[in-house]
Amino acid sequence: MTAGIDMAAGRTERARSRSRFIGLGAVALVVVYLAANLGVAHGSYYVQNLAEVGAVFAILALSLDLVAGMTGLYSLGHAGLFALGAYATTLLNANLGWNVFILLPLSVVGVGIVGVVLGALSLRVSGLYFAIMTFIFTLVVTVLISDLDFTGGLQGIAGPTFPDFPEGLSFLGSSVAWCVGIAFLVTVVIVWSIRSSAFYPVLLAIRDAEPFAASAGVRTGVVRVMMFGLSAALAGLAGWAFSFLGFVSPGQFNWTVSVNILVMVILGGINTRLGPIIGAIFISAFPVVISIDPLVQEVIFGAIFVLVIVFFPRGIVGIVTSLARRIRRRPLPATEPSAPDTAPIAEAELAAAGEEPQVSDEIALEVRDVRFGYVRGTTVLDGIDMRVRRGSIHGLIGPNGSGKSTLVNLISGALRPTTGTIEANGHRIERLGAAGRPARGIMRTFQTAVLVRELSVRQNAGIGLYSRVPRISGRSLAWPLFPSAHRDDRAIRTRATAALARVGLGSGWATARVADVPHGVEQLTQLAAATVGEPSILILDEPLAGLSSGEVEQVSEILRQLKRDGVTVIVVEHQTRFIFEMCDEVTVLAAGELVTSGSAAAVRADERVREVYLGQ
Numbered sequence: 078m079t080a081g082i083d084m085a086a087g088r089t090e091r092a093r094s095r096s097r098f099i100g101l102g103a104v105a106l107v108v109v110y111l112a113a114n115l116g117v118a119h120g121s122y123y124v125q126n127l128a129e130v131g132a133v134f135a136i137l138a139l140s141l142d143l144v145a146g147m148t149g150l151y152s153l154g155h156a157g158l159f160a161l162g163a164y165a166t167t168l169l170n171a172n173l174g175w176n177v178f179i180l181l182p183l184s185v186v187g188v189g190i191v192g193v194v195l196g197a198l199s200l201r202v203s204g205l206y207f208a209i210m211t212f213i214f215t216l217v218v219t220v221l222i223s224d225l226d227f228t229g230g231l232q233g234i235a236g237p238t239f240p241d242f243p244e245g246l247s248f249l250g251s252s253v254a255w256c257v258g259i260a261f262l263v264t265v266v267i268v269w270s271i272r273s274s275a276f277y278p279v280l281l282a283i284r285d286a287e288p289f290a291a292s293a294g295v296r297t298g299v300v301r302v303m304m305f306g307l308s309a310a311l312a313g314l315a316g317w318a319f320s321f322l323g324f325v326s327p328g329q330f331n332w333t334v335s336v337n338i339l340v341m342v343i344l345g346g347i348n349t350r351l352g353p354i355i356g357a358i359f360i361s362a363f364p365v366v367i368s369i370d371p372l373v374q375e376v377i378f379g380a381i382f383v384l385v386i387v388f389f390p391r392g393i394v395g396i397v398t399s400l401a402r403r404i405r406r407r408p409l410p411a412t413e414p415s416a417p418d419t420a421p422i423a424e425a426e427l428a429a430a431g432e433e434p435q436v437s438d439e440i441a442l443e444v445r446d447v448r449f450g451y452v453r454g455t456t457v458l459d460g461i462d463m464r465v466r467r468g469s470i471h472g473l474i475g476p477n478g479s480g481k482s483t484l485v486n487l488i489s490g491a492l493r494p495t496t497g498t499i500e501a502n503g504h505r506i507e508r509l510g511a512a513g514r515p516a517r518g519i520m521r522t523f524q525t526a527v528l529v530r531e532l533s534v535r536q537n538a539g540i541g542l543y544s545r546v547p548r549i550s551g552r553s554l555a556w557p558l559f560p561s562a563h564r565d566d567r568a569i570r571t572r573a574t575a576a577l578a579r580v581g582l583g584s585g586w587a588t589a590r591v592a593d594v595p596h597g598v599e600q601l602t603q604l605a606a607a608t609v610g611e612p613s614i615l616i617l618d619e620p621l622a623g624l625s626s627g628e629v630e631q632v633s634e635i636l637r638q639l640k641r642d643g644v645t646v647i648v649v650e651h652q653t654r655f656i657f658e659m660c661d662e663v664t665v666l667a668a669g670e671l672v673t674s675g676s677a678a679a680v681r682a683d684e685r686v687r688e689v690y691l692g693q
């Protein structure tokens with residue numbers, strides 16, 4: 078007991094000194110930033126221009142990393158968005174005399190709205206098609222600014238003059254250097270804040286494991302569009318700041334600029350804190366500092382880029398972090414989740430539970446006359462009825478291709494039935510998307526674990542709490558500044574740790590990256606993510622696939638415990654022995670039709686089941 082208290086005290090002390098360290102680090106960074114900005118603002122024209130252009134491109138690279146790195150949207154539209162910010166500021170100032178400080182929110186919000194519209198249109202397609210759509214956007218913008226009379230055509234137009242500091246502040250030096258520097262700082266704060274927030278794992282889930290994110294309650298399409306809007310707004314900010322550096326002309330915003338911004342992100346290190354900044358500084362400063370023949374320079378750039386992509390896909394920062402990880406690497410626990418390091422459900426807890434709880438007669442979930450076909454005119458499920466009693470373990474079995482996963486996908490909202498109704502906890506849910514299920518108390522796992530491989534086991538488990546954290550996306554813009562965010566971080570961590578312990582994954586696994594853990598641990602992590610939000614209905618699609626006999630026994634124990642906790646469990650599984658041992662009731666499908674549904678004993682004895690499923 079004393080040891081436990083001492084350990085807790087030790088942890089608190091460590092946490093305190095860690096946050097003191099982070100606080101001191103933040104103060105040191107601000108001091109370094111202010112000193113650097115002051116130095117630039119007093120520097121020569123050459124130094125100022127180098128730093129200002131570098132900072133503008135760093136804003137662009139960070140804004141692109143928000144979508145390319147965090148949500149997997151490789152945009153080639155950022156030069157177009159950048160141009161809109163720069164031209165809007167220049168033209169509205171030159172022609173209408175609007176103040177540059179009024180043009181700041183206008184550029185940011187205006188380009189942000191363009192980004193939302195472009196994102197909403199382009200996100201109907203993905204991957205390569207998304208890149209092409211956004212590339213076309215940049216082409217259209219550059220054609221327009223080249224051909225229209227009032228934009229100054231190919232010659233361009235002189236940008237507005239940024240007002241100097243008033244007399245008393247003239248010791249600060251160049252006001253443009255501060256303007257660009259502050260725009261850069263604001264971008265860093267927003268992007269880093271999102272990276273440090275509880276929303277960040279959710280974004281990576283949208284990128285790498287979309288069905289998992291949707292099953293946790295994330296409206297993935299909406300979040301993608303909003304992220305693209307935010308990224309566009311930051312590109313608009315870069316354009317606003319850039320307009321004060323001299324002339325704006327079409328050549329500064331053509332499609333090669335979009336490619337360059339992407340190269341900055343990838344070369345520096347995609348989805349890393351410093352990578353986009355390092356990439357932007359390197360690519361924008363290289364031609365200025367090393368003055369060589371442009372052709373030779375292009376060749377050197379190309380060679381560096383190819384080498385990095387082939388050998389170090391995570392860029393310059395990736396090289397450093399993988400070296401650091403190699404030095405720090407800690408051994409993982411034994412591969413069996415029931416090994417000593419893990420914490421299988423406590424014996425005492427099981428003993429205290431006593432007799433198996435009675436299953437109530439209340440219906441938790443009812444499927445009525447559901448029909449579905451993947452292609453119009455075909456039928457995969459034909460008039461399925463299924464009633465699941467509250468607190469029961471309900472098995473769903475049938476030969477391969479009988480429609481079990483399809484039915485599970487209809488219940489969990491990944492698909493919508495052609496006709497028929499689905500009612501859960503007294504609410505009709507058949508028209509509600511997957512993201513609406515957690516609010517109705519429904520969570521699920523997948524046949525093949527769908528997780529974010531670069532995140533830890535605990536971070537993945539925490540994603541299951543998404544729908545329980547209020548305004549998580551909005552607060553992520555300034556996450557460290559909200560006291561409530563610190564409370565949420567702690568709560569997510571504590572609940573995810575507890576959920577992992579409930580499925581037998583002790584602290585040894587919690588911090589391991591999913592990419593490094595064995596299959597059994599992945600399956601249990603899915604289970605922890607699905608149960609962390611304490612759903613009333615849990616759907617498990619083949620939870621035993623690929624598990625060892627020890628792990629199967631462990632999953633059986635977990636199901637028994639869930640039943641004791643009053644959770645209704647629907648389980649699809651091929652291992653009939655497990656199904657008939659574990660389940661109160663079983664529904665059998667064959668070729669998309671209902672064969673029978675009833676108590677496990679009755680179904681087991683049913684001749685039709687033996688024929689269609691057991692092959693007897």
Ligand SMILES: Nc1ncnc2c1ncn2[C@@H]1O[C@H](COP(=O)(O)OP(=O)(O)OP(=O)(O)O)[C@@H](O)[C@H]1O
Nearest residue numbers: 451452457475476477478479480481482483484651
């Ligand atoms: N995305 C899809 N598009 C078209 N047809 C599909 C799709 N997914 C499944 N099917 C078809 O629907 C039918 C039912 O498939 P489903 O995966 O639901 O069966 P299952 O009982 O879960 O099979 P298994 O036990 O092999 O996972 C099969 O004929 C399958 O080929």
